Amino acid sequence: MSALNDIPVETLSFEAARDELVRVVAELEQGSPTLEHSLALWERGEALAARCEEWLLGAKRRLDAARANVSDEAES
Numbered sequence: 001m002s003a004l005n006d007i008p009v010e011t012l013s014f015e016a017a018r019d020e021l022v023r024v025v026a027e028l029e030q031g032s033p034t035l036e037h038s039l040a041l042w043e044r045g046e047a048l049a050a051r052c053e054e055w056l057l058g059a060k061r062r063l064d065a066a067r068a069n070v071s072d073e074a075e076s
Contacts, residue, residue, distance in 0.1 A: 004040055009047040014055035021048040 005020055012020070024045040032038040 004037075004044055009044075009051045012048075012051055014052060017048045017051040017055070021045055021052065024048060 004024075007016075009017065024041050028038065028041050028045065032041060
């Protein structure tokens with residue numbers, strides 16, 4: 001089984017990227033048949049981790065904005 005996926009990372013939801021990253025890590029831990037495959041898995045995993053971080057930072061910005069909005073309304 002190969003965790004490599006042809007779906008572009010930038011189109012994945014947080015949950016899809018996280019789930020695929022878990023599969024990539026599991027496959028890397030089991031060992032790959034070739035160095036090339038291991039490198040491809042590593043690169044995909046790095047891209048997936050970055051996508052997850054992008055989603056989390058976006059969520060944090062939204063929460064911060066919502067909190068600021070509530071704070072501004074409370075002060076009015």
